[in-house]
Amino acid sequence: MTITPLMPVYPRCGFRPVRGEGAWLISEDGSRALDFASGIAVNLLGHGHPHLTKAIQEQAATLMHVSNLYGSPQGEKFAQRLVDTTFADTVFFTNSGAEAVECAIKAARAYHQSAGSDRFEIITFKNAFHGRTMATISASNQEKMHNGFSPLLAGFKYVEFDDLEGAKAAISDKTAAFMVEPIQGEGGVRPASQEFMQGLRDLADEHGILLVLDEVQCGVARTGALYAHELYGVTPDIVATAKGIGGGFPLGACLATEDAARGMVAGTHGSTYGGNPLAMAAGNAVWDVVANDEFLENVRSTGDKLCAAIEQFIGNYPDLFIGVRGKGLMLGIMMTQETRSFVAHLRDNHGLLTVAAGDNTFRVLPPLNIDDSHIATFIEKLSAGAADYVAPES
Numbered sequence: 001m002t003i004t005p006l007m008p009v010y011p012r013c014g015f016r017p018v019r020g021e022g023a024w025l026i027s028e029d030g031s032r033a034l035d036f037a038s039g040i041a042v043n044l045l046g047h048g049h050p051h052l053t054k055a056i057q058e059q060a061a062t063l064m065h066v067s068n069l070y071g072s073p074q075g076e077k078f079a080q081r082l083v084d085t086t087f088a089d090t091v092f093f094t095n096s097g098a099e100a101v102e103c104a105i106k107a108a109r110a111y112h113q114s115a116g117s118d119r120f121e122i123i124t125f126k127n128a129f130h131g132r133t134m135a136t137i138s139a140s141n142q143e144k145m146h147n148g149f150s151p152l153l154a155g156f157k158y159v160e161f162d163d164l165e166g167a168k169a170a171i172s173d174k175t176a177a178f179m180v181e182p183i184q185g186e187g188g189v190r191p192a193s194q195e196f197m198q199g200l201r202d203l204a205d206e207h208g209i210l211l212v213l214d215e216v217q218c219g220v221a222r223t224g225a226l227y228a229h230e231l232y233g234v235t236p237d238i239v240a241t242a243k244g245i246g247g248g249f250p251l252g253a254c255l256a257t258e259d260a261a262r263g264m265v266a267g268t269h270g271s272t273y274g275g276n277p278l279a280m281a282a283g284n285a286v287w288d289v290v291a292n293d294e295f296l297e298n299v300r301s302t303g304d305k306l307c308a309a310i311e312q313f314i315g316n317y318p319d320l321f322i323g324v325r326g327k328g329l330m331l332g333i334m335m336t337q338e339t340r341s342f343v344a345h346l347r348d349n350h351g352l353l354t355v356a357a358g359d360n361t362f363r364v365l366p367p368l369n370i371d372d373s374h375i376a377t378f379i380e381k382l383s384a385g386a387a388d389y390v391a392p393e394s
């Protein structure tokens with residue numbers, strides 16, 4: 001047997017973290033790395049955050065799991081807080097981002113079909129990432145995720161990201177919804193333009209279709225707003241959220257308005273684990289910390305400082321870097337070349353974790369509670385990394 005016990009779907013690197021302390025990860029061999037990846041925008045309070053850890057410990061000792069057949073005081077509490085602090089009227093809890101998107105897709109179809117319409121098609125955008133289930137890979141045009149898995153789920157139409165005219169032209173009498181990441185994450189930290197987001201909302205209203213946002217990566221305070229659509233002043237019908245919402249505990253949710261959720265009645269959807277008391281304790285603890293103006297304002301100002309520091313630094317290396325983009329603490333550094341080997345160089349030779357993305361961009365996604373000292377250390381490591389980087393022969 002040459003296969004590894006862990007199914008070899010990830011090309012894993014030699015950095016093997018066993019412990020975390022705030023914005024730092026400590027490897028099996030004792031080496032330390034500054035974690036500006038945060039498990040890909042997950043550990044938004046860093047590692048070992050006392051309030052989150054305590055909430056999980058106490059809930060684990062009290063009640064970890066019960067069936068969704070029973071009443072859920074823990075779920076009601078967190079759902080009510082989400083309803084109170086967002087556009088949503090109702091919430092379905094999941095264990096992951098893909099499941100949250102899956103619920104959003106089902107809700108969008110059911111919205112129409114429960115009212116006797118046969119609309120089913122969802123217009124999505126090129127280089128999007130919506131997850132790895134059959135429905136969510138079908139929702140993306142990326143062939144590298146499709147190969148070997150045909151047939152895909154029918155009913156998705158792909159349009160160029162940020163192309164409002166294209167989106168308009170794709171509407172038919174079968175269209176149920178638009179689904180878009182306000183800021184493409186895997187696609188390269190590409191924020192949608194104001195015109196595009198507002199235009200999709202207007203088109204959706206005009207044609208009686210829904211605006212579904214995938215905020216799995218950009219949501220939960222990452223951009224300095226609880227959800228990125230707030231920065232655009234655009235109100236969605238349905239939002240998929242996950243990643244940061246559990247602060248590291250597996251948790252996702254599908255948020256919807258009362259109208260958009262009209263098809264999701266008893267018996268139409270479910271999840272064994274979704275919304276279990278342990279996950280709700282994690283979500284509530286995250287919300288305790290992030291859902292207030294002071295925290296969000298701090299994310300915005302820290303993001304501005306980090307972005308300015310990166311901008312100033314990359315000016316020294318015009319051969320390597322093109323620029324930086326993003327919002328809040330969701331930043332992408334655009335390079336003149338592919339980014340995977342530079343990301344590996346930062347990790348292996350300078351103890352700095354970032355994440356490669358599409359469009360020759362790599363992501364800078366620190367915990368949201370970093371301070372000036374972390375920014376300084378990040379820039380030191382990035383500078384050292386740029387200074388001794390030797391790009392692979394292409």
Ligand SMILES: *Cc1c(COP(=O)(O)O)cnc(C)c1O
Binds near residue numbers: 096097098099185243
């Ligand atoms: C990560 C991600 C997903 C999938 O989340 P999983 O928890 O891996 O299923 C979906 N959409 C976006 C935008 C993501 O970044």
